[in-house]
Amino acid sequence: MLNLAVILRESAACRPEAPALLHDGGTMTYAELDARSDAVAAALLTRGVGPGDPVALQAPNIPEFPVAYYGILKTGAVVVPLNVLLRAPEVAHQLRDSGTRTLITWAGAADEAAKGAAKADVTEVFVIHAAADSPGRPFTDLTTPVTEPVPLADRSPTDIAAIVYTSGTTGVPKGAELTHFQMYMNADIPGRLFEIKAEDVVLTVLPLFHVYGMSSAMNLGIRFGCALSLVPRFTPEKVLAAIERDRATIFDGVPTMFGALLAYTDEHSYDTSSLRVCVSGGDAIPAHVFDAFEQQFQVPILEGYGMTETASTITFNPGPDDRRPYSVGRPVWGVEVQVWDDEGRRMPPGRNHIGEFVTRGYQTMRGYHGHPRATAEAFEGGWFHTGDLGYADADGFLFIVDRKKELIIRGGYNVYPREVEEVLYRHPGVREAAVVGVPDERLGEEVKAIIVARPGHALTVEEIVDYCRERVAAYKYPRLVEFRDALPLTGTGKVLKKDLV
Known part of the structure; x- marks a missing residue:
């Protein structure tokens, strides 16, 4: 048995009174997070939601997201995270494609979500922070406290924990089926690489509905009993204020965030001395941004590489003392990466030998939900084809050059x-x-x-x-x-x- 929600249950048992979530409205302890997600799980179970049933979750980085997320997992159901910016046709596509029958959304996205749900014949719609005129039912219908902990549903490590849709930067989004084991490992292994501790505070501004924020910030932090400092929407001012307020020690971001923070601090001053490490992913960070940020903030950036289809992490720089600047690092434990030419031949190391990254290991998805042909194409030759071009150096560090389609x-x-x-x-x-x-x-x-x-x-x-x-x-x-x-x-x-x- 392996249910991903065990990471919350274990951290709550070890550190019940420790802060799990820090947010504008206050603090939620691990015991409170565990209990509130139990309430959601119990309510979903009474409505017939059970193992293998997809439940869509659409919310920004607010406490209700992890409350609902772990509640869904506790029932054995499958989390289907939706971007809060989706329009009604996009919501309808992802609900239909995943087979979702229940949607938990947020007041700021509820109108479009409800229209999409109607198109997909989804009638069970719950709204976080619902107003009197909000569609559907209030999320509070799912939050009645329970007197006993909800037992974690018995799930196999290879059962699906989440169906996460690709960003759609190059086509129609497809749902990557990610298992409980994959997502557990993608929380555990990266955290060990930069020696995360229970006392760390993870600045969590990466959207939790995206695999990077979900795996590398939320699940990772909960796995190791850290506090998550939740920022619902990225602005340099909000992020820097949260770092100063919560004494954040870890910041996960994408290159555009690092560039924006750097530009903002040209004219504004915040106390960011609590930071001990920053993690960059989602895209290759420009070298000048990398250098300038480290100099300005006096904190190392560890660059990694991953995809929705790999439950987040493929490669990572192992730590401040063993990293290769401008590289996305080496494959993490249990993961293989090779560089192939157009004929499927492995290329030797060296910057003159640019090819496509292919990977295999525990981290690769089960497949694209309901799309066997696309899955077969992605795994041609027994390896997952990332679509990213780059090269490896003699020590196995990987360097991204570009997207193959770009x-x-x-x-x-x-x-x-x-x-x-x-x-x-x-x-x-x-x-x-x-x-x-x-x-x-x-x-x-x-x-x-x-x-x-x-x-x-x-x-x-x-x-x-x-x-x-x-x-x-x-x-x-x-x-x-x-x-x-x-x-x-x-x-x-x-x-x-x-x-x-």
Whole structure:
């Protein structure tokens, strides 16, 4: 038997009065979190929810998310986390695709969620922080306290704990089936790598409905009995204030967050001396952001790499004393990674041997829910194909170059957008940059840069083109430049390049 909710039950038994959740409204102890999730579990069981039943959960980083999350798991049901930004058709697709019959949503997303639920014929809708005119029923209907702990449903390690939908940056989202064992290991192994302790406070701003925040912040913190400092929505001010208020020791983020925090502290001061380690994932962090952040905040960044389909972690830098800056680290315990060419042949180490990362091990999903053909394609050759391009060095550290689907082929030459973006980020007037390929009749594709300028900088197309032309080969520099006020981002802060093409 292995039910992922055991991580909460064990931490509550060991540290009942220790803080589990820190938030704007106060503190919730481990005993309280365990008891409140028991109440949700008991209420769901009385409504016929049981082992294997999918239950959708849509909320920002508020205490009700972990309360409902672990309550669902305790029944043996499957958590289906939904992004709070989804529109009704997207909600309907994910509810139908997962087979969900019960939805727990949040007042801020309830109108669209209810419309999507109606399209998917889902009638059991509960709303966190419901107002008088909110659709569905109030979440409080599921929170009546119980007198006895709810026994954890007997689940096999290979049973599904969650169906997590891909971000949809390159197509229609598909649901990755993640097992109890995978998710337990993805909480346990990474935490051991940077020696997390029960006394740590994990700044939790990564969305808990995304696998990175769910596995690498929430589950990891609960597994080791830490306090989670919940921030519902990323803004530099909110994050820095929470670090100062809660004396956070660990910050997990994506590269855009590190860049925004760095820019904000140019003019604002907060006490961040409690931080002892930062973790970057979700995308490769630009080298200049990496260096500047470490210098400004005097804290090491450990970069890792993972995907929704791998329950989060594939590789990680082992620790401040054994890391390789600008690398995403080495495969974590029990995980294999190889670099393959287009013919499925393993490539030797070296930065001149760029290929696709393929992986296998306990961390890879069971498959895409209801999509056997897509699953078979993803596991062609017995390894999961990540779609990411990179190389390994002689010591086994991996370096990401780009997404395979984002590779630009200009006149027969391969252009890796991230390489050009790294150059653009070194320009003092560039705050954010994204490079994409656009159709071109003569060359097949042309290189285009989309730029967000720093305040006070009036950039021109000619300036950007000339800057890049001096620093990269002639076939790589962008001939097309567009300026925008902001780049489109996913809920986790990754640039939506498909919206830029």
